[in-house]
Amino acid sequence: MSLEPSSVNSSSVASASTQALNIDVLVSVGRHSLTERPRRADLDARALELALRLRDQRGAQVNACHVGEGGQRAGSDTEAALRDYLGMGLEHLTWIDAPQGSDALGLLDEHLRAGQVSAGPRLVLCGMRAEQGEGSGLLPFLLSESLGWAYVPAVVEVEDVASEDGHWYTTVLQALPRGQRRRLRVRLPALLGIDAAAAQPRQSAFGPARRGRIEQRQLETSVIADESLANWPLQPAKPRPKRLKIVTATNARDRFKAAAAKAESTGGKVLQDVSPEQGAEAVLTLLKEEGVLR
């Protein structure tokens, strides 16, 4: 890292008292993959977990918000799922009314713009994909475009929030394939998409879930129907066909071999009667060729 950690920490601590970090968490209703019961969505719960940790560590202000169908609230599936989030230690949660099949983009845009109270740093956390509906993971990209904020997907940890030259920056860890991590420095305000590799969400406790308030909100923005869903309705997924092994051999012998023979030895190199050093040398060369040695 090019930043000196000491200076970064001091500035962030000093400013934390004056300008608290403001975090919005976008939560949705999930569904258990087997039982199909409504529950908190796993990725969104991880996002909330990350926000709550930032609240505990550096006094960030956390607001959660859900856009969804209002109507009959008490006892509905949506309410049960939202109370799961409250049970994680949240005092209140905003529920923005939207008729079924409407586009959440405009509503979220308005809500987040209105939420800008101070000049303090601003973060929006969300899961990378919804568990219900289209689940294409497109919403954060659209939101980042309409708000003009940066979007970083696959975030697993927020390491630091600090100001430099009058701008706020955050350093985050991004999950790469194969368990690797990458450190990014992002200018705030920003949206962070939380990856499944982020910390496990804490359990939802019954008492706080009961006590937490769900605040209903109506927005002025005219609701637009989600044209994608309206034009092209979802259907239950059909199992995808298994790919057949294509053999393009021109003669019967090769085709037979491809169909019947089990994988033969690939004719690897065998080093026999070599000293351990020579053997180690050969292994090291292969490791370097493959680039797995750091």
Next chain:
Amino acid sequence: MSSSNQDRVRRDPRLEWIARNRLHPEHEQALAALGQVGGSALAIEWMGPNGRMRRNPHAVGFIGPNGRKRIDRSGAQVGATDSLRGRAGNTAKQDNRRQVDIAEPDFFIAVVPDTGSGRLTEHDRDLFGLARRLADQPGVEQGAVLAVVFGDSIPEGLDEAGADRVVCFPIASGYAPEERLAALMSLEAALLPRHWMLPDTVLGGGDLGRRLAVQLGERPACGLWRVDEDEQAATGWSCVCRSGSGRWDQPRPLPRVAIALAECAEPVVETRHAAAEVEGLDLVAIQANEGAGEVIGSSIEDLGAVAVDPSAIALDEAEFILSAGNGIRDWEGFHHAARVLGATEGASRVAVDDGFMPRNRQVGATGTWVSARVYVAVGISGAIQHLQGIQRCDKVVAINSDAGCDMVKRADLSVIGDSAEVLQALATLVEASRGEATSQQQATPSDVHALKEVRDVA
């Protein structure tokens, strides 16, 4: 005179008689002489005395591994008479792909492969296959598949994957979605591809493709897994997209931006394409565009990879596994080697059952199915239950004292020797090379200071 000499066929009845008697000691020589083949090679076919083609059935085929004669009637072995004498036949793999060149394409289908670690992935190849389907519409129009790659060099195999044209943007491999997006947008302005196709991977095409679609004001097809011809659709194609949860399908017309899952189409196998770099593109404009992107200041800065504790990585995700079996006596040495190499530890069932390794480190049928780039099996015999677990590994290295065990047959590189000694030597080697590297870094601290000063002045 000379011509009549050539026409006249001279017979040697004795030679013919020997050639018919395959038990005769000079049988092979006689056959060779009759076939007028020089040296000792056997003739399979020759012109008979009456001008008819004669064939020697005994010269056909080859000697199989157990000394028996084998005849292969597929035609693959014809002419390989050398192997009749136990010599290895010529098995040079011939290339029978058809070359396709598209000089004047009517439109472009742009494919942005992930090219993980400099190679095309299987997912990329499927995507190129899909792009070829869209480009090669029978009848009216002929499109060209345009590969868009980022980095210093163009990855190999684009021609076999099915790319007619290539554009390479010299953007480093770090995370720079905004720069890449600017490059794609400049290409959009220059060539206006009919479709953009990207693989639906979290940080690769999935990220870039959604950004591109948002910029273009398109609703992309995410999680696309099937494309069909459709007269009613505006583009002539319809597609089916899988929802994020995998429970829903969404059939819809194929939009301009398609972000496709793996196995969305068959990869190209029969043809080879030009994969020529696009010329006449206004690269200056593209570079100027990129510059503009930088002036605005990208809001995301890549600070580089973070060292991850390899033992914290789940076994099925790990890239480099050092696996221990019953052939390990020196467990301290094994753990030390894993630490030095930075490898994730794995184990065979015996090592786990004996209590040397935790259960969550077991590789195999009843353990974890791993997909490492490099799997080093130390003292593992290669029981089928274990080999099943490493099917998806790229390179397998065996360190074993038994040259005949199954793991050696599976491995790409085997070192026959004592596990403890080889691991010890390996750890020492790596430590030595690391030591050199660090001493080299220490040699230039003044440069670092100089750099810092320059920055401070600026």
